Amino acid sequence: MAQALPGIKEYLPHLAYDLVIFGFNGKQLKILLLEYQNTDYKALPGGFIRREEDLDAAVKRGLKERTGLDHIFLEQFYTFGSLKRSRPDIMKKIIEANGINISGNHWMLDRFMSIAYYALINFDEVNPQPDALSKSINWYNINDLPTLMMDHKEITIKALEVLKLNLDRKLIGMNLLPQKFTMKELQTVYEIILGEKLRRTTFQRKMLGKDILVRHEKLFTGGAHKAPYLYSFK
Amino acid sequence: MAQALPGIKEYLPHLAYDLVIFGFNGKQLKILLLEYQNTDYKALPGGFIRREEDLDAAVKRGLKERTGLDHIFLEQFYTFGSLKRSRPDIMKKIIEANGINISGNHWMLDRFMSIAYYALINFDEVNPQPDALSKSINWYNINDLPTLMMDHKEITIKALEVLKLNLDRKLIGMNLLPQKFTMKELQTVYEIILGEKLRRTTFQRKMLGKDILVRHEKLFTGGAHKAPYLYSFK
DNA sequence: TGTTATTGTCTCAATATGTTACAATAATAC
DNA sequence: GTATTATTGTAACATATTGAGACAATAACA
Numbered sequence: 245m246a247q248a249l250p251g252i253k254e255y256l257p258h259l260a261y262d263l264v265i266f267g268f269n270g271k272q273l274k275i276l277l278l279e280y281q282n283t284d285y286k287a288l289p290g291g292f293i294r295r296e297e298d299l300d301a302a303v304k305r306g307l308k309e310r311t312g313l314d315h316i317f318l319e320q321f322y323t324f325g326s327l328k329r330s331r332p333d334i335m336k337k338i339i340e341a342n343g344i345n346i347s348g349n350h351w352m353l354d355r356f357m358s359i360a361y362y363a364l365i366n367f368d369e370v371n372p373q374p375d376a377l378s379k380s381i382n383w384y385n386i387n388d389l390p391t392l393m394m395d396h397k398e399i400t401i402k403a404l405e406v407l408k409l410n411l412d413r414k415l416i417g418m419n420l421l422p423q424k425f426t427m428k429e430l431q432t433v434y435e436i437i438l439g440e441k442l443r444r445t446t447f448q449r450k451m452l453g454k455d456i457l458v459r460h461e462k463l464f465t466g467g468a469h470k471a472p473y474l475y476s477f478k
Numbered sequence: 479m480a481q482a483l484p485g486i487k488e489y490l491p492h493l494a495y496d497l498v499i500f501g502f503n504g505k506q507l508k509i510l511l512l513e514y515q516n517t518d519y520k521a522l523p524g525g526f527i528r529r530e531e532d533l534d535a536a537v538k539r540g541l542k543e544r545t546g547l548d549h550i551f552l553e554q555f556y557t558f559g560s561l562k563r564s565r566p567d568i569m570k571k572i573i574e575a576n577g578i579n580i581s582g583n584h585w586m587l588d589r590f591m592s593i594a595y596y597a598l599i600n601f602d603e604v605n606p607q608p609d610a611l612s613k614s615i616n617w618y619n620i621n622d623l624p625t626l627m628m629d630h631k632e633i634t635i636k637a638l639e640v641l642k643l644n645l646d647r648k649l650i651g652m653n654l655l656p657q658k659f660t661m662k663e664l665q666t667v668y669e670i671i672l673g674e675k676l677r678r679t680t681f682q683r684k685m686l687g688k689d690i691l692v693r694h695e696k697l698f699t700g701g702a703h704k705a706p707y708l709y710s711f712k
Numbered sequence: 713t714g715t716t717a718t719t720g721t722c723t724c725a726a727t728a729t730g731t732t733a734c735a736a737t738a739a740t741a742c
Numbered sequence: 743g744t745a746t747t748a749t750t751g752t753a754a755c756a757t758a759t760t761g762a763g764a765c766a767a768t769a770a771c772a
Contacts, residue, residue, distance in 0.1 A: 257492070357593075467748070469739075469748040469750070470748080701717070
């Protein structure tokens, strides 16, 4: 089961990226977390940058490896560079828990800066894949996260803050919903990201007034009530 | 005149920071640019990160070296990581123009990512200092910039975009104005950053309504008209 | 004392948002 | 069928915010 670690000749030292991948299941906002083999550590997906590769390309590559998806909303939001964020002791445990021997001066145990990105994906389209060191990758509710490794909690909180600030400006609902959705689903996305309840009538009027939605057929769910229209973004 | 280059043992390889330092002279928004010795290159101030130094600390150190100032509004806004942004040919010219020999595989000629920050300072308080490789450092009007080295124009444009987005949220006027200022000066700061004229009466009402300003004595400038009040931030 | 440019504030109009109300459904129960 | 229920779409009105113009109150100077 022993495998080769990435070589220092292939990757830039001291540099990594981390991904906060948001998904929406119709009710709740979730993120993807890796669980490392034989440890309790849960972590954001991440990776290294090849020496002859654009930063953005490296992150897109990692995102595709974890989700199988291309052409996803992806945005850099912050670079974490404090000294204390690097924890060679934890990295060593994770690698050794995979049955790999690592020398004390291996480059993966050095200090790292992490350039953090967040991605927005349609929950239903993705089949997440764990990376080489982890045993599983799973969705976790943003309001009920487990303990995260190192500074990954801080990274996640910052991602959510940026998401909130960008909510209106970047039409973020578009990327978290299926192609067609109801007004209520759109409102739920907004409510979860903003962390507050919104008024139904005001929200509807505002969204319809923006001239960004197309109305389609009604959705009959079997509920004993008026059926809502489906919408898509223009 | 020959001097020693920074050693690879002291600094993290492949990593630099750049600073977009904004100042306001009462009329125009300006940034600080270095001019390298014996070249036509103009560039943003920047530097490297020590191996045992927090990223933020490195940038604060650099900001203090250039401006002499501490406790300045400073914010990270983006990390530039494309392959083509690194130009070892240009770096080599700059270093050799300082009368220093540099070998072709020196670490300063490697690929670099740059973590960009912007700072807001009070124009009148600062006495800028050039760095070891440059002959001068000067203020340039943001609307009339010279040709900048490598991707520094792109970095500057992005800084201005972020400044614009953060204008209301972070009370940016506070950092660009002297302690006491007139409503007109505050409005001018807003107008330049937003790139549009604002309505005097609406602006005044909005600012006074925010409950962030303290009104002081009037300012008599000698103009043949009513004297404006001076304000400071609470 | 009149002239000029600018400032502080008021008013009214135009928009935008908060709030309530209510008719129009889809399914189900009878 | 007809009544019942939950939810949706939209109208209506109230309130708040912003746009636009008007105007009196200066400072300095001729």
